[in-house]
Amino acid sequence: xxxxxxxxxxxxxxxxxxxxxxxxxxxxxxxxxxxxxxxxxxxxxxxxxxxxxxxxxxxxxxxxxxxxxxxxxxxxxxxxxxxxxxxxxxxxxxxxxxxxxxxxxxxxxxxxxxxxxxxxxxxxxxxxxxxxxxxxxxxxxxxxxxxxxxxxxxxxxxxxxxxxxxxxxxxxxxxxxxxxxxxxxxxxxxxxxxxxxxxxxxxxxxxxxxxxxxxxxxxxxxxxxxxxxxxxxxxxxxxxxxxxxxxxxxxxxxxxxxxxxxxxxxxxxxxxxxxxxxxxxxxxxxxxxxxxxxxxxxxxxxxxxxxx
Amino acid sequence: xxxxxxxxxxxxxxxxxxxxxxxxxxxxxxxxxxxxxxxxxxxxxxxxxxxxxxxxxxxxxxxxxxxxxxxxxxxxxxxxxxxxxxxxxxxxxxxxxxxxxxxxxxxxxxxxxxxxxxxxxxxxxxxxxxxxxxxxxxxxxxxxxxxxxxxxxxxxxxxxxxxxxxxxxxxxxxxxxxxxxxxxxxxxxxxxxxxxxxxxxxxxxxxxxxxxxxxxxxxxxxxxxxxxxxxxxxxxxxxxxxxxxxxxxxxxxxxxxxxxxxxxxxxxxxxxxxxxxxxxxxxxxxxxxxxxxxxxxxxxxxxxxxxx
Numbered sequence: 001x002x003x004x005x006x007x008x009x010x011x012x013x014x015x016x017x018x019x020x021x022x023x024x025x026x027x028x029x030x031x032x033x034x035x036x037x038x039x040x041x042x043x044x045x046x047x048x049x050x051x052x053x054x055x056x057x058x059x060x061x062x063x064x065x066x067x068x069x070x071x072x073x074x075x076x077x078x079x080x081x082x083x084x085x086x087x088x089x090x091x092x093x094x095x096x097x098x099x100x101x102x103x104x105x106x107x108x109x110x111x112x113x114x115x116x117x118x119x120x121x122x123x124x125x126x127x128x129x130x131x132x133x134x135x136x137x138x139x140x141x142x143x144x145x146x147x148x149x150x151x152x153x154x155x156x157x158x159x160x161x162x163x164x165x166x167x168x169x170x171x172x173x174x175x176x177x178x179x180x181x182x183x184x185x186x187x188x189x190x191x192x193x194x195x196x197x198x199x200x201x202x203x204x205x206x207x208x209x210x211x212x213x214x215x216x217x218x219x220x221x222x223x224x225x226x227x228x229x230x231x232x233x234x235x236x237x238x239x240x241x242x243x244x245x246x247x248x249x250x251x252x253x254x255x256x257x258x259x260x261x262x263x264x265x266x267x268x269x270x271x272x273x274x275x276x277x278x279x280x281x282x283x284x285x286x287x288x289x290x291x292x293x294x295x296x297x298x299x300x301x302x303x304x305x306x307x308x
Numbered sequence: 309x310x311x312x313x314x315x316x317x318x319x320x321x322x323x324x325x326x327x328x329x330x331x332x333x334x335x336x337x338x339x340x341x342x343x344x345x346x347x348x349x350x351x352x353x354x355x356x357x358x359x360x361x362x363x364x365x366x367x368x369x370x371x372x373x374x375x376x377x378x379x380x381x382x383x384x385x386x387x388x389x390x391x392x393x394x395x396x397x398x399x400x401x402x403x404x405x406x407x408x409x410x411x412x413x414x415x416x417x418x419x420x421x422x423x424x425x426x427x428x429x430x431x432x433x434x435x436x437x438x439x440x441x442x443x444x445x446x447x448x449x450x451x452x453x454x455x456x457x458x459x460x461x462x463x464x465x466x467x468x469x470x471x472x473x474x475x476x477x478x479x480x481x482x483x484x485x486x487x488x489x490x491x492x493x494x495x496x497x498x499x500x501x502x503x504x505x506x507x508x509x510x511x512x513x514x515x516x517x518x519x520x521x522x523x524x525x526x527x528x529x530x531x532x533x534x535x536x537x538x539x540x541x542x543x544x545x546x547x548x549x550x551x552x553x554x555x556x557x558x559x560x561x562x563x564x565x566x567x568x569x570x571x572x573x574x575x576x577x578x579x580x581x582x583x584x585x586x587x588x589x590x591x592x593x594x595x596x597x598x599x600x601x602x603x604x605x606x607x608x609x610x611x612x613x614x615x616x
Contacts (some may be wrong), residue, residue: 001413001415002413002414002415003410003411003412003413003414004408004409004410004411004412004413004414004417004442005410005411006414007414009440022435026476028400028401028434030401030434030436033436033437033521034436034437034438036437038437039401039403039435039436039437041400041401041456043351043358043400043456044352044353044354045352045353046352050351052401052403052436052437052454052456053332053403053437054362054404054405054437054438054439054452054454055405055439056405056407056427056439056441056450056452057442058407058441058442058443058447059444060443060444061441061442061443061444061525064443076466092336092349092351093336093338093347093349094345094361095361095362095454096362097362097364097452097454099364099450099452100312101312102313103312103313103314104311105309105310105311105312105522106310106311106312106315107309107310108312111314126336127336128338128341128342128347128349128360129341129342129343129346129347129361129362130342130362131362131363131364132317133364133366133369133370134312134366134369135366135369135447135448135450136366136367136368136369136448138446138447139366139368139446139447139448140441140443140444140447140449142364142407142443142452144362144405144407144450144452144454146360146362146365146403146405146452146454148349148351148358148360148456150568173331210581226385290338295404
């Protein structure tokens, strides 16, 4: 009898995706379906596609019961905004679902919303509804944020547009997020807008599960392999290579561009974002000659028994 | 120290709504914010508003661990479609969030998706993504469905449009949903479309928590009181009045129309939907002269210690 822990998150999503029915009758057209940071839908708005995203935080998995509520709220919204940034877009409206035990303090929920509103306001998102539900006593709280966003039709970036020979770049520094950054990170919304407006970004995603898991996903979606120069990986202070690769929750942008684009991009970047590193860490290869990074180097997988 | 169980679901939502920031920068305009069945957003699509909705099912609250997975999946999607119907609209795209323990059988998740896809396909909705997450062992599973829908700008119906003197009508029969109907109910999508296309429906909602809780909500949103004729309330076989009022999960439409509209509506209805009752159960009054129905007659409230 197979359990979720036997197959892991990626396999589970793959199973589900194949079962999805495609056939909306609203006159909308799904441009990008499951498997990317957001779904992309043509809803008939001139020049723009709609982005759809849902993301949840589970107590005991993504945060601890003793974590200050406002920080949890910030994180819940910031993760969704990071996914809009990963597509080259920006947020529109958000809906918030809170499922928690009835003995939770009202003050805690107030704190959650304070953090969510602060993050939404900082990034131009609008919380316009949601719902609350109880869970049985002793069950973990689940906070889920669903949102719409927008992206210019000519500028949206997926995980699957990478090409053999592209250089692989990453914003910021990796590793050690668990020491606090995962609760107050700044989604790379401004950087993403700048990138897609100025350059032809071939593929992009945000780093949520660690480079060691996320780069193989991007490469696979682009039907490529990859080579990385491990010495080049920008690490946060006090982090070794395996932490930079595997800790996860970096919420930095991982992107690929042509070599020609990369030269100009790196020059212009340092003027536009002097305080934020942008580092070339490797390249996309054909599938046969890439390295086998996944698994061995860690990274976070839901349902996997071998986390860590 | 106040806990969620001390204040109940309605008060909680009211607290949160007052804290919500309004100020999206996407050029969209929120037409109806929190507190109705869906949020309504003007996204610049000619003739149509977008509807936004999120709704979750919690194991042990909305269904049992031993409930067949496909039925749980049907219910999860059908509840969201019922909310689109409640506004006079129809569904577009759906995103599915599944948070469950890693020891859940893969077969169970397959069944969930089978049920969700069946319901989505039956009502013209399109599942275009979502995410999966683990919850700590022993925690209740949470299934959340977020969706976009559409409604004609000239036809959307809220809870707040009722007027003194309106007649109050309900589709179908009430009570006893727990015996099975709550798992395989048919959202009143077709009936709702017919109603809003043919008639001026002043206010509408779907009955999820029982008439005894939901009618006061509609009346309050419309700044009215209400009088109902308890003998007129259509009951499912084997249900007494208190069950018809308080069981909840009926997923029928509750609506109000002017007296003049009601006469023609009831005649035409029986030709259009011969198998589905539509019953006048009362009227909206001014606030001072209505009856005090809530509380005493039951109905389901999350977080309330006095459910039953």
